[in-house]
Amino acid sequence: MSMSEIMTLSSSRELVAIVVALGIGLLIGLERERRKGEGPGRSPAGLRTFAVASLAGAISMLIGGKMLLAVVTAGVVVLTAIAYSRSRSDDPGLTSETALVLTVLLGGLATEHAALAAGVAVILTVLLAARPVLHGFVRSVLSEGELKDGLIFAAATLVVLPLLPDQPIGPFGALNLRSIWMLVVLMMAIGAAGHVAMRLLGARGGLAVSGFASGFVSSTATIGAMGARARKLPELAGAAAAGATLSTLATIVQLAAVLAATSVPAFKALLIPLLCAGGAAALYGAVFTVLGLRQTGSADLELGRAFSLPGALLLALTISVVLVLSAGLRQAFGEAGLVVSAAVAGLVDTHAPAAATATLVASGKISTAEAVIPVLAALTANTISKIVVAWTSGGGSFAARLIPGLIVVVAAAWAGAFAPILAHAVFTY
Structure with missing residues (x-):
């Protein structure tokens, strides 16, 4: 295989990783946008935030590897903690915040295991969307x-x-x-x-x-x-x-x-x-x-x-x-x-x-x-x-x-x- 073919293959994989990471962020972000709410008590993270977070995870992994991904994830954790401390929500849960951090990691995972990252993203989205059903089951049925x-x-x-x-x-x-x-x-x-x-x-x-x-x-x-x-x-x-x-x-x-x-x-x-x-x-x-x-x-x-x-x-x-x-x-x-x-x-x-x-x-x-x-x-x-x-x-x-x-x-x-x-x-x- 020639050098040009190797570079083409490498760039193709990177492109797939970026596309999958963007899809992951948009998928999870769409669900979170519906739960974001309005007014002062709304959640700080929505569609754009989750898409950017996933892309940040993928790009950091492509540029600097696992070390840079760890630094970016830590930064997102700090920003999430600040946003959480300023939240005025009547239901101060950690679901969106945890999902945001996981989205960064899924973006990084997409660079090496795109199918696995996409599958986990679907499972995460299903869990997020099933909140009323799960809460009702635990509180009323179980x-x-x-x-x-x-x-x-x-x-x-x-x-x-x-x-x-x-x-x-x-x-x-x-x-x-x-x-x-x-x-x-x-x-x-x-x-x-x-x-x-x-x-x-x-x-x-x-x-x-x-x-x-x-x-x-x-x-x-x-x-x-x-x-x-x-x-x-x-x-x-x-x-x-x-x-x-x-x-x-x-x-x-x-x-x-x-x-x-x-x-x-x-x-x-x-x-x-x-x-x-x-x-x-x-x-x-x-x-x-x-x-x-x-x-x-x-x-x-x-x-x-x-x-x-x-x-x-x-x-x-x-x-x-x-x-x-x-x-x-x-x-x-x-x-x-x-x-x-x-x-x-x-x-x-x-x-x-x-x-x-x-x-x-x-x-x-x-x-x-x-x-x-x-x-x-x-x-x-x-x-x-x-x-x-x-x-x-x-x-x-x-x-x-x-x-x-x-x-x-x-x-x-x-x-x-x-x-x-x-x-x-x-x-x-």
């Missing part, structure tokens, strides 16, 4: 409990998770703290998603939607709550049964997510049983949803927390115990020990023994075929617990509606597991 749940989830994901070791530890080398905590984070996220669905749909969605959403937090607890509602208001027994059945569908969906996050081969091995169980739960729940809607169009729903932190920690403890117990029993009794431990743990929760079994598959300690029976045993044991809860909480009328559906769901899962084997045997014969 509850204090939900805010705490959001902070807990952020801490669990961004603080705790990166600090945990990603290697086998403990008895039999059965524990991987990062994998266990990843499942806890996943459960919290799914619970929060169900909570959001309840917030968006509210009472208009009826007990069926409430049951499905609550099932992501705890299907057994949802069945207990639906049973109590059916006992209190017998005319809602059909709608409550629909919500309880669909909470089991949520369990299947959640179980599939846990398996997929832990071991893709284990998830593939159980895909057909899960599809059969999920399809049975959806069909059975749809029937009672239609019947329930004929009885009542909607019902008052009580919204709680997005997820339970004690429940999440209990899940981590349960998974750890099941992992160690499964490893010990398997070492002593082979595959039969794994099935027994999964079934016992499944009386309390389906996901913990499923995650433990999938972890064994991921670590190469058992095959995918050996993972099917323990997971289905856990699902069956958990179904027995739900049957007991349904009968004790909702009485005979509620149980008579729900229990057949629970039996159909677990039977469909087992049928999905053995149908390929039977079909292969028949065709082979």
Whole structure:
């Protein structure tokens, strides 16, 4: 490449940087101009100020590099502080001032990474323009409990998770703290998603939607709550049964997510049983949803927390115990020990023994075929617990509606597991 071509290429890049920097300043400045206001209380920075600031960042970077950019940015900070101190605004926020400083830096960034600078500028402009929506959401929609749940989830994901070791530890080398905590984070996220669905749909969605959403937090607890509602208001027994059945569908969906996050081969091995169980739960729940809607169009729903932190920690403890117990029993009794431990743990929760079994598959300690029976045993044991809860909480009328559906769901899962084997045997014969 000749010297003239190099100079032409260099000047072309500089021109692109200047154009992108100008576009950044104008984009952010247009939004700020609308918020600037009028009179003595108006903001000191508007369209022209933001455009000039972005150009100043780009030109300083082109002429003097990062050192000059730092000097220019410091100068803008000083000028912004002076303007802020003289402001007579009734709402002396720092949004415009901070955005102005960031605009200078984005102008400098445009000289080296134009696309990245433009993308960040768009995100900044969206945040600035969304002020009424964000403020209204925080003040009017988001509850204090939900805010705490959001902070807990952020801490669990961004603080705790990166600090945990990603290697086998403990008895039999059965524990991987990062994998266990990843499942806890996943459960919290799914619970929060169900909570959001309840917030968006509210009472208009009826007990069926409430049951499905609550099932992501705890299907057994949802069945207990639906049973109590059916006992209190017998005319809602059909709608409550629909919500309880669909909470089991949520369990299947959640179980599939846990398996997929832990071991893709284990998830593939159980895909057909899960599809059969999920399809049975959806069909059975749809029937009672239609019947329930004929009885009542909607019902008052009580919204709680997005997820339970004690429940999440209990899940981590349960998974750890099941992992160690499964490893010990398997070492002593082979595959039969794994099935027994999964079934016992499944009386309390389906996901913990499923995650433990999938972890064994991921670590190469058992095959995918050996993972099917323990997971289905856990699902069956958990179904027995739900049957007991349904009968004790909702009485005979509620149980008579729900229990057949629970039996159909677990039977469909087992049928999905053995149908390929039977079909292969028949065709082979």
